[in-house]
Amino acid sequence: MELESLNPQQLGIVKEQLDEEVEGLTNSFANLRHAVTKYKASKIALENIDQREILVPLTASLYVPGRIINPNQFMVEIGTGYYVEKTRAQSSEFCTRKMNMLMENMDKISKMINQKKRYLDLVQEIMRKKIQEFQASQR
Amino acid sequence: MAQALGKEVSDLRKIQKELARIESMIQDYVLKKHENEMVRDELQIVTDGNVYKLIGPALIPQKLDEARGNVDKRLEFINKEITRLDKLKADFLKKNEEKQEKIMKMQKDLGPRGK
DSSP states (O other): OOGGGSOHHHHHHHHHHHHHHHHHHHHHHHHHHHHHHHHHHHHHHHHHOOSOEEEEESSSSOEEEEEOSOTTEEEEEEETTEEEEEEHHHHHHHHHHHHHHHHHHHHHHHHHHHHHHHHHHHHHHHHHHHHHHHHHHHO | OHHHHHHHHHHHHHHHHHHHHHHHHHHHHHHHHHHHHHHHHHHHHOOSSOEEEEETTEEEEEOHHHHHHHHHHHHHHHHHHHHHHHHHHHHHHHHHHHHHHHHHHHHHHHHHHHO
16 A cells, blocks of 8 residues: 555554554454363363262252263254254364364464554554654754 | 535435445354354264254254254355345445545535635
8 A cells, every 4th residue: 555645644544443453353362362261161171070969050049969960971052052962072172173263263363463563563654754754844 | 506415425424324234234144154154064073962952941952954954044045145235235335436426526516616
């Protein structure tokens, strides 16, 4: 883009737009990381479940003692209201698949953020130069 | 003459508002498309095991082929909607451009006489 041909005001608008884009992308990145953390926690929880006595939540403040009948059977939510019964190994694989997909997206976004930041630096550099030139011409 | 210009500008605003609405609908559908594609891929991997659908507060068992079929149908619908909306967006982008050109021309005509 021909940044050199823009005046400081227009460059200011470009800078604002880039700032907004970087903020949006950074938010998305944070959301993805949060989701990865949750899948990681689920995976760890899977490994810790065995035939133990547990407390089952009936409401937010009422728990009832229970026992896990089949520690190898889990119900996994795969999206849009669909749930699938999976074994412990399959569930763990599912979590890994999701985490990998999310981390791939995180990489893409982080590359985009870096690209925008470099562009932002360029815009600010040109703005500084133009303002200097303008001040010099005023003397 | 200035009144005609005012009307054209208000038309332009309407077009741009519609464009923003269409764009937001497209984004929604693209999101739904990704989610349903993920479900479709997961259902492909399922060989044994039961599939359930959350209907209200209840998990209702579903046949695997039925679930796959439903997701495929939904994806077909979503893709059709995206195509339709993309075409609508292209139409409105064209209207936007034409309107902006018309307004510029009117402003130019108005300029010299306005003085």
